[in-house]
């Protein structure tokens with residue numbers, strides 16, 4: 001191959017040796033790629049996207065790629081950038097919400113006469129919570145319990161049609177509160193994130209001309225993490241298929257861990273079973289050593305035929321400690337982590353992850369790490385730094401300000417492009433130029449890695465972010481996140497000691513241990529994984545009662561276990577989770 005060949009062609013050569021990856025890469029029609037952990041699904045799909053853009057889809061047509069969360073968008077974007085593919089000109093990479101907002105609701109809702117607020121203002125999570133609370137009080141009295149809101153959100157995603165028999169037959173009070181909530185949103189001139197997807201679904205199912213318009217712009221739509229995306233997106237995909245849009249979907253039903261939000265692993269299997277879809281299963285696991293694969297199979301209802309790539313044996317150790325989470329964390333941090341680093345001199349703390357189920361375990365683990373003055377990157381709801389579009393951008397901007405402008409590690413043009421992707425509504429050329437000028441001036445004036453994060457971020461908010469957040473409907477959820485970050489960086493907040501440099505390097509620095517929930521660990525890989533709090537009652541928890549909830553707890557455990565390349569340590573109190581018992585039997 002010539003040295004001038006595009007980067008994706010070189011990476012595609014890696015796929016040639018794997019029959020299934022090669023088949024997925026070469027498929028020329030609708031295709032579902034069913035891929036287990038570490039089987040190279042992200043590698044295959046990113047190379048495939050690059051190929052589609054270079055070889056199949058002619059300008060000015062584009063490819064849409066939809067995935068589960070902003071964190072997944074970020075991961076795909078960074079993998080695509082390495083292949084020389086830019087999100088923008090030829091590719092639109094987004095979450096389902098963002099796709100529905102920018103490709104369906106904003107351009108077509110008014111024309112199609114859909115009853116949505118005009119102008120379209122997306123409710124921030126705080127506004128949505130408050131209106132839901134009002135709706136609950138009106139219909140049922142008192143304050144809405146947390147579980148009721150979760151159940152109502154799930155219901156909206158599992159029965160999308162308000163007038164349907166299924167909706168009316170629902171045996172519970174959620175339907176009346178949801179209807180009151182949706183009315184309140186409309187009366188306040190707001191739409192929420194689920195409302196965007198439901199509106200998008202209505203538009204695409206009802207109007208052939210909208211489906212044709214989408215097909216004209218996006219002849220191919222790629223969907224990643226399909227198992228987590230739920231019924232509204234599935235029906236959008238079926239409508240697109242009927243309209244002749246080529247669909248490439250990727251996912252793993254065994255890694256479906258968002259059932260509580262309405263995800264259904266069966267939808268991907270149903271898509272794969274359609275007559276017009278070619279289905280390819282990736283069976284080789286490039287990440288996990290043999291024992292880890294064998295143990296993970298014990299967690300699946302139907303063990304798949306995964307093989308390890310290179311025959312490494314790996315290690316799984318189970319620790320019964322007879323103590324609470326904080327002491328389990330002390331043991332992990334003071335005994336296991338140093339031992340792992342000593343036995344594997346090439347490893348750094350960033351190669352190790354401590355995984356746990358919820359914030360209840362995350363907080364004592366973070367306190368244990370603080371008490372030992374360890375550096376760590378924390379990813380859970382208790383962390384004020386979320387993996388959202390704006391916070392990822394802010395971290396890149398912080399790295400640029402703290403030296404990237406000299407080293408080129410983050411380029412100004414990357415920052416400007418990413419900012420433009422967030423700030424889609426500035427259409428007018430002169431407004432765009434002014435906004436860009438403000439941004440560049442602000443960034444140049446805020447250079448300095450030692451600046452306190454609080455001062456830096458307040459200045460950036462005043463000079464650039466406020467205006468963008470006010471004008472951009474798709475960023476409604478970011479206002480609350482930014483507020484939380486600013487409060488955490490203020491005096492007395494948990495990030496008060498943070499400088500711009502420390503902030504920019506969160507999650508990037510090899511000397512930081514990783515502390516994260518199992519949900520946040522999805523898609524990541526580490527040399528060693530230490531799972532904490534695996535006692536019965538936490539895993540499965542008291543809330544895991546139905547057969548489906550118990551299966552989802554197993555899948556969550558499966559996701560955690562399969563993040564490890566070489567070593568797994570499982571820690572519990574005294575009554576071991578039945579999931580550990582299955583693993584014990586398998587290893």
Ligand SMILES: Nc1ncnc2c1ncn2[C@@H]1O[C@H](COP(=O)(O)OP(=O)(O)OP(=O)(O)O)[C@@H](O)[C@H]1O
Nearest residue numbers: 014015018036037038039040041042043286523524
């Ligand atoms: N054909 C290949 N040759 C060599 N290495 C590969 C190949 N395919 C994948 N890999 C490597 O395997 C590892 C896992 O790949 P990737 O991250 O794409 O997996 P994944 O299927 O997306 O995993 P998960 O679903 O668990 O997130 C990566 O380090 C990747 O570079």
